[in-house]
Amino acid sequence: MSKFCSVTRLATSLLCGGVTFVTLPSMALAQTSPTAETADAGLSGRVWQAGGDAALSGVIVRIAETGQSVTTDAQGAYRFGGLRAGTYTLRFDYLGYPARTESVRIAPGMIAAHDVVLGEDESTILVVGQRGAQAQALSRQRAADNVRNVVSADQAGRFPDFNAAESLRRVPGVSVQREVDAGEGRYVSIRGLDSGLNNTKINGMNAAQPEKENRRVPLDMIQTSALSSITVHKTLAPDQDADGIGGAVVLETATAFDYRGPVIDFTASGFYHDLADRLQPMVEGTLATRFGTDDRFGILVSGAWSKRKTRGFVFYQDEDYLSFVEDDPASGVTPLQYHLTEYDNERENISANLALNWAVSDATELTFKGSYNRLFDKELSHALYFEAGTDEYDDDGNLVLSEPGTANIFNQYEETELTQQSYVLNGKSRAGAVTFDYGVGYSTGKREEPFDNEVAFTKELQSNLLGYDYSGRFPIPNLTPADVAAIADPDGYVLGYNDIDQDDSKNTRWAANFDVTWEPAGSWLRTVKAGVKVERSRRTLFEANVMELTGPLTMEEFGVGGFIDPSVVGAPYAPWLSLDIGNLMRWRQYSQELIDGNPDFVNEYVEDGGIAIDEDSYTSDEDTYAGYVMAKGVWGNWDVVGGVRIDHTRVSSTNWELVELEDEDPVYNRVKGKADYTSVLPRLQINYRPSDNFVVRGAFYTSIARPEPLYISGATEISEEDGEVDVTIGNPGLKPAYAYNFDLSIERYFGSIGILSAGVYYKKIDRFIFSEIAPETEADRARFENDPRLAGKVIDDVITYTNGKSAEIYGVEFNLVRQFPELPGALGGLGLYANATFQKSKADTGLDGVPKGDFFNAPEAIVTGALTYQKYGVEASLAYSWRDRQTARFSSYNTRIVEEAHGSLDGQFSYQFAGRFKLFVNAVDILNSGKDPILDERYGAGSPYLEGASYTGRTVTFGINASF
Incomplete structure (x- = not known):
């Protein structure tokens, strides 16, 4: 050796x-x-x-x-x-x-x-620019106690990618789920697991989760301005939080103490999306300096603003598939609704970061970091959807085919505002061999919809719309020539579905931690560490139904827009009509004027009792109390880090019970629920280091994934139809998923900034709960059979959510990064990186009639390969990333919806001149002309039955950077 x-x-x-x-x-x-x-x-x-x-x-x-x-x-x-x-x-x-x-x-x-x-x-060109960022990332990864991947900013604090999700595209075992409308990376999956199974932190504080239905953190909100690093932890130590079955994603912003001198960095660029054909601005800047006696104070401020216009198409079926013979999918299936949609999307991001440092003494340092991120999303959708005449079956169990279907011209105008804020005050004090780390933090995430206007006009057709041609990529509905002509004629369309909803969700977190580390001298025992943490997470969801207009309004009276042509993405559908944009955007005012001036028009929500709040609204508090103890020992080339973490969680919720019985007004009642659970989490990491550049790592750790508040605090809905009562209730008794994780890897580092590594991993997840999917099971019937409000009524289905039984994921992971400075002349700037993850998974829901199959969001392969170049002021990369097909969720007849494989070719180029300036251009999804879907969901793997497909084009950013 x-x-x-x-x-x-x-x-x-x-x-x-x-x-x-x-x-x-x-x-x-x-x-x-x-x-x-x-x-x-x-x-x-x-x-x-x-x-x-x-x-x-x-x-x-x-x-x-x-x-x-x-x-x-x-x-x-x-x-x-x-x-x-x-x-x-x-x-x-x-x-x-x-x-x-x-x-x-x-x-x-x-x-x-x-x-x-x-x-x-x-001559140190090797470790500046993107290579410098790579050197820092690999150096931190090499020295770490656990398995992790690091993405670092370059020495001026710049990332080559626009948002945090995009910056993680090239990390081994990480795939990015793009936002459908804008085509930008939004969520990240670690080793194929849903992003809701990740633990995400900003400056050490758990990031608040603004989504109303899951625990995902949308990383497209967070621009990379002033981020110093993003770390993906694939194994967890006892001092890391309990949740993180997929892993932990830690985002850190920079401070002035990261630099010896002042920093001034400014970037101005433009954003272009080829289908939208609009150029829009982006700017960002960072200022940092140290001051005071002995430079004991530091301040860093940064900000970024951008506006981006995109356009695309989505084709999807909006309800569960119907079988032609009742409950027999082998007879063939057909959609109840099928949508053709064009969207225009405009996004505005604002980010601001502040870091304050104070070296109080040689033994104590305080750091405050504040991060504010806002994403304002404005979307206009132009849709035509077909709806079958009925979903009823005759006495022989055959789907009724005699009823005519309808064409519906549907438009939606939606404004969504996502905000993410994090404020953290941390301190570190040393007293001899003892170090104290302490901190308090506050984080909040909000999702607000100030506008969500939906309006549809409908016309009856001759066809029943229960038959489609699936021989091509796009389902073709069974339309007669008369139907085709009728769809394009605005005459005869009358007001159908319309709705104004208010959906606001908010997650607020408070946390405090205290950790003590002891470093004994002259012993194999290098560190002993213990700590405690307290955190409260409050989730609130407010849903309200504001407007549903009924009355004799025609599309010609409302106003007709232009035709929408889907041929730009290769869809074989005739152009369809759209609605007047102005009246759509002012739909609430427009419809209220009709109600005030004509008694034939009515707001159905007011008529039904004037209850503004929806039964899905709730408030949930999740209090977590955690403590851990761990130690690190070193024997020659071996180091061992081990310990245990104990996590206790208490959940309390306030939500609604909605009772809708026939011939009675709806009744809303407040109900409360409570739950608690304790998790004991042993964790062990063993590393063998025969040299600084060679590491063998083995790890065993346990982790959890907490149930969605929606499933714990879900509304109780009691509804009667034709004398039978169906009940759906939340389940405060849901337990967290508990995972046993094993990891073994070998890492060989190269001084010329490179790594060759391979690893294997295995995860066994008991009681799994996953984002947006929860198995349903029969609930306690006795509670409702003895309910005096339901006396004499037939109780049909009583349904609640349940934990799945178990899932397993096992895989291998390879990673290669290499620079070639030894090559002569210009060839010395070449480099490459490549990584691949191959895995298998299986999940057992424990429910009758549901066969074992792939775990959700766990593709069998994730592969990335890239060529890079850095020399003579030029930095460039060309990278291709590919993800295999993956199971997304369940659909009708317990069929798994599968996302087909997807790949993306991305490129970056920059040229530095005059020492301080850099011109750059970045392109995402270069090969996508708009005719290849970025998301292609099928009703079963390889099925001709389309669940949904999204089409958008490539995006390009270009501009200039100045750094002083």
């Missing part, structure tokens, strides 16, 4: 020749008791990069005489405690530079400072 390490060091030295180290003079920072040579002493310092003056995190600093090693943090700082006076040999190891040793003398009772600057001459 020593020969192997010698060869590695020689190769590293040759590849990085010419790099120099500049050592700053040591100085005494503090003096404790200046007694004998046996008194405790210490050593601390920072590692900086020359030129950009950025702190280097992930540098391995080792004391040759004791074997102790530490890693520099985000501010480039390192520290050794519990040392004796004497002379020590320090070794600094960072990818992209040859390892360097320094001699340091520590006086009795002193804590000495030894700062180092790496890369003083201009």
Whole structure:
């Protein structure tokens, strides 16, 4: 092994020749008791990069005489405690530079400072720009105790991607789910698991979840301005939160203490989407500086603003499929509704970040970080949907085919505002061999819909619309020539479905933590750490029905818009009509004017009792109390980190019970629910490090996924039809999913900024609950059979949500990153990265009639390959990412809806000139002309039955960056 390490060091030295180290003079920072040579002493310092003056995190600093090693943090700082006076040999190891040793003398009772600057001459092009970001990311990954992947900003704090989700596209085992309308990355899946199974943090605080139906965190809200790094943790230590079956995603914003000097960075760019054919602006900037005596204070402010216009089409069936013979899908299936939709989407992002640092003393530092992110989404949809004449069956169980269907011209105008805020105050204090970490945090996420206007006009056709041609990519409805002509003629359309809803959801979190770390001197036991955390999460959902107009309104009276032509994306449908945009946007005022002026028009919501609130509204409090203890031991080349975390959660909810009985007005009652559960989570990480550049990792950890508040606090709905009563209730007794996770990996790092790694993993998930999907089962019937309000009535179905039984995921993961500076001339700028994840999964819902099958959102393969280039001021990459098909959810007859495979070719190019300026262009989904779906869902794997398909085009951003 020593020969192997010698060869590695020689190769590293040759590849990085010419790099120099500049050592700053040591100085005494503090003096404790200046007694004998046996008194405790210490050593601390920072590692900086020359030129950009950025702190280097992930540098391995080792004391040759004791074997102790530490890693520099985000501010480039390192520290050794519990040392004796004497002379020590320090070794600094960072990818992209040859390892360097320094001699340091520590006086009795002193804590000495030894700062180092790496890369003083201009030959250090290897570790600046995107390669510099890669060097920092891999150095941090190499030094970590657990399995993780890091995406770092470059030395000026820049990410090449627009939002946080897009920045994770190239991480091994990570796939990105794009927002359907805008085509931008929104959610990230780790090793194929739904993003709702991830734990997502911003600056150490659990990110509030603004979505009303799940625990996903939409990362397209978060622009990368002022983000210093994004870390994906694939194995979890005891000091990390209980939830995170998929893993943990940690976003960190920068501080002024990450730099030695002032930073001024500004970017102006344009955004272009080819189907929308509109150029719109984007700007972002960062300012940072240190000030005060000995630069003990720091401030960083950053902001970003962007506006983006997109356009696309969605074709989908909106209800469960019907079988031609009742409950017999083998007879063939058909949609009740089939939609053709064009959307125009305009998105505006605003982000602002503030970081304040105060080095109170040499032993205490306080940091405040504030992050504000807002996404305003405005969408206009133009749709034609076909609806079958009936979904009834005759006495022989055959679907009724004699009723004529309808064509519906449907338009929707929707405004959605998503906000994400996080404010965290953290402190660190040291007292000898003990370090105290403490903090408080507040986070809130909101989703508001100030406008959601839906209007449809309907016309009866000759066809029953229960037959479709599925021979091509697009289902073709059975229309007669007379039907085709009728659809295009506005005469005869009358007001059909219309609705104005108010849907506002909010998640607010408060948290406090206190951690103590003890570093005993001269022992195999390197650290002992314990901590506690308290967090409250409050979820509120307010849903209200505002307007449903009935009356003799025709489409010609309302106003007719232009025709919508879907041929731009290759759809074989005739152009269809649209509605007047102005009246659609002012639908509430328009419809109220009709009601006020004509008694033939009525708001059905008011007529039904004037209840504004919807029964799905609720408030839920989730209080979490957690504590852990862990330790790290080192024996030669082996280090072991292990411990246990205990998590106790209490849930209380207030929601509605809606009783709708025949011949009676609806009745709303407040109901309350409670639940609690405790999880014990052992976790163990074992690493074998025969050299700094070779690591074998093994891990076992347990984790949980908490049930959706919607399932715990769901409304109780009691409805009667034809004398039979159906009941649906929430289930406060739902338990968190509990996962056993195993991981084994081998990592070989290269000094020329590279890695070759392989790993295997296995996850067994008991009692699974997953985003937007919960198995249903029969609830307690006795409670309702004895309900005096239902006396004499027939109780039919009593349904609630339940935990699934179990699921298993196992897979292998490969990763290669390599630069080739040893190649001659211009070829020395070449590089590549490639990663692949292959996995299998199976899930058992435990429900009768539901066969075992793939787990949800777990594709069998995720592959990325890219060529990169960096030299002569040019930085470029061309990357292709591909995800295999995956199961999305259940549909009718217990059939799994499957997302077909999808790939994307993305490119980036930039040119730096005059030292401080950079021109750039980035393109996403280069090969997508609009005729390939970014999302293609089928009713079963490879099925001709389309569930939904989304079509959008490529996007391009280009602009200029200035950094001082």
